[in-house]
Each structure stands twice: as C-alpha cells, then as structure tokens.
Amino acid sequence: MIAEREPIGPFGFAGLRGATNPHSAHYDAPPGIAIAEDLAERLLAESGAASVRFDYLRDDAVLLTAAARWSRARIAPHAVSPVVDCRVGYDAWFAARSKRIRQRLRRDGREALCDHRMRREFRTDDPVPSGLFDAMLAVERSGWKGRGGTAIADNPAERSFYTALVQRAAAAGVLRIALLWDGERLAAFEFGVVGGRRLFLLKVGYDERYADLSVGYVLAAEHIRQCCDDPAIDWYDKMGNGMSPAEYKLRFADQCDTLYRVTVYAADWRGWVLHARDGLRARAKRWRDRLRARKA
Numbered sequence: 001m002i003a004e005r006e007p008i009g010p011f012g013f014a015g016l017r018g019a020t021n022p023h024s025a026h027y028d029a030p031p032g033i034a035i036a037e038d039l040a041e042r043l044l045a046e047s048g049a050a051s052v053r054f055d056y057l058r059d060d061a062v063l064l065t066a067a068a069r070w071s072r073a074r075i076a077p078h079a080v081s082p083v084v085d086c087r088v089g090y091d092a093w094f095a096a097r098s099k100r101i102r103q104r105l106r107r108d109g110r111e112a113l114c115d116h117r118m119r120r121e122f123r124t125d126d127p128v129p130s131g132l133f134d135a136m137l138a139v140e141r142s143g144w145k146g147r148g149g150t151a152i153a154d155n156p157a158e159r160s161f162y163t164a165l166v167q168r169a170a171a172a173g174v175l176r177i178a179l180l181w182d183g184e185r186l187a188a189f190e191f192g193v194v195g196g197r198r199l200f201l202l203k204v205g206y207d208e209r210y211a212d213l214s215v216g217y218v219l220a221a222e223h224i225r226q227c228c229d230d231p232a233i234d235w236y237d238k239m240g241n242g243m244s245p246a247e248y249k250l251r252f253a254d255q256c257d258t259l260y261r262v263t264v265y266a267a268d269w270r271g272w273v274l275h276a277r278d279g280l281r282a283r284a285k286r287w288r289d290r291l292r293a294r295k296a
Contacts, residue, residue, distance in 0.1 A: 082253030
C-alpha cells in the first residue's frame with residue numbers, strides 16, 4: 001500500500017491506496033488467498049489513515065467480493081477497459097469491424113506491408129541489452145508525449161521502472177513485443193505482459209514521420225492477429241484510464257470491461273468528510289455527463 005494525502009480544500013488527511021496507476025493490470029489478491037473480514041479495519045487502524053482505496057478491480061475480483069461485506073465501503077465504477085476477444089480468431093474479429101475500419105486496415109496494411117515493404121516482428125526476449133528498448137522509447141518520445149515532456153525517456157524514475165519491468169517480464173516468459181520496421185528504422189511498437197490468459201498492453205508508440213501510413217493501426221491489427229494465434233492469450237486488453245476510453249481504442253474493441261474502485265472510510269469525522277466529498281464528486285460528475293448528453 002502507498003501512503004498519500006487526501007485533499008479537502010487547503011487541508012488533507014492521511015490515506016492509503018493500492019500500488020496502481022493508469023497502466024496497472026488488474027489489482028487483486030492472489031488466487032486461493034482468503035481476504036480477512038477485518039482487512040480494511042486493520043489497515044485503517046495500523047496506519048491511522050482516514051481512508052483506504054483499491055483501484056482497477058474486476059467484477060470477479062476477490063477484493064471486490066470481500067468489500068461488499070465491509071462497513072463504510074463505497075464501490076463505484078472507476079475505469080472502462082476496451083478488450084479484443086482473441087478466442088474467435090482474427091478473421092472473425094476483422095469481420096466484426098465497421099466497413100470503414102475494414103477498408104482502412106486493408107488500404108493501410110497494403111501500403112505499409114506491400115508497397116513500402118515494412119516488416120513485422122514479434123519478440124518475447126529482453127529488449128534492453130540489444131538497445132531495442134532504447135529505440136522503442138525514442139519512438140515514443142518522438143511524438144506528442146515528447147513534446148509535452150511526458151514520455152518515459154523524460155522521467156528517470158519511469159524509465160527505471162519500465163526497464164526493470166520488461167527485463168523481469170522477459171525472464172518470466174510473459175513479455176510480448178510487437179514491432180514494425182522500415183528497413184532498419186523502427187516505425188511503431190507495442191509491448192505488454194501476459195497474465196491470466198490476457199495480454200495487458202502497457203505502451204504503444206509510432207514515428208510520426210509515418211503518420212500518413214497509419215503505422216500504429218497497422219501494427220495493432222497485426223499484433224491482434226498474432227495474439228489470436230498465441231495459445232497463451234484469450235484477450236488483448238488495451239487497458240482503460242477513466243470511464244471514457246479513447247476513440248481509437250474503441251474501434252478495435254469487442255467489448256469494454258468495467259473496473260471498480262473500492263474506498264473504505266475510517267469510523268470518525270475524517271472518514272465522514274471524505275465520504276461526503278466523494279459522494280458530492282460523483283453527483284457532480286453525473287450532472288456534467290447528463291448536461292453533455294443533452295448538448296450532444
């Protein structure tokens with residue numbers, strides 16, 4: 001658990017949250033581990049926190065089931081994750097896309113793979129020693145993230161985290177990397193980790209010099225094709241950050257999985273204040289959503 005401050009105007013209360021971020025895989029207890037009925041109460045008591053929060057819980061998560069029995073617990077949708085069902089096979093997935101997307105993928109795929117002779121590559125080995133991971137980060141940094149200073153390569157802590165992640169994932173046999181090459185130049189990449197028969201797509205990027213060829217779309221479709229042929233993968237998960245996924249993620253998705261947030265509040269005035277704050281935020285968001293829907 002990570003200690004943090006829960007802001008209330010100019011003030012703040014101590015809080016605890018699960019070690020998750022927008023690129024986290026599903027958060028839960030390991031399979032077969034029973035959740036103590038007093039887990040939340042113990043965390044609150046031992047830390048002195050005003051609240052404990054768990055994010056990115058699936059609807060079948062052990063923690064979510066346990067939280068339904070906890071007192072002073074608030075359970076609410078937290079993120080929507082667009083996913084592709086790889087069990088149906090690539091041809092069935094492709095046929096289910098809109099006519100416009102099918103035409104675009106055929107056209108862009110033909111231009112990139114046939115006319116420009118770009119090359120697909122799929123790897124599971126450690127990309128760090130060869131310098132491949134540096135090349136992937138350079139591609140990510142070449143786009144809007146680099147201009148905004150939010151690329152992995154711009155943040156030493158993030159770079160260290162993702163470098164260690166890909167190395168450990170490769171050692172465990174769960175790393176998946178998809179690459180699109182123009183000769184010796186990397187045009188686009190995707191990488192993720194496999195867990196529970198699901199590929200969690202952690203990062204994607206493309207060189208904007210190839211934007212006219214839609215190399216990001218081309219590689220995504222080819223990666224889905226590869227996942228459909230991978231016996232270890234049933235789902236290609238683009239992962240969600242919030243309740244309104246990006247449109248480009250929805251174009252390829254077969255369904256959207258809802259992930260939940262559980263917040264447990266202390267049995268004192270601090271917990272009451274935080275509970276009231278979260279309730280007001282939720283009502284304000286519903287009002288804004290209804291207002292946007294009317295305007296649309």
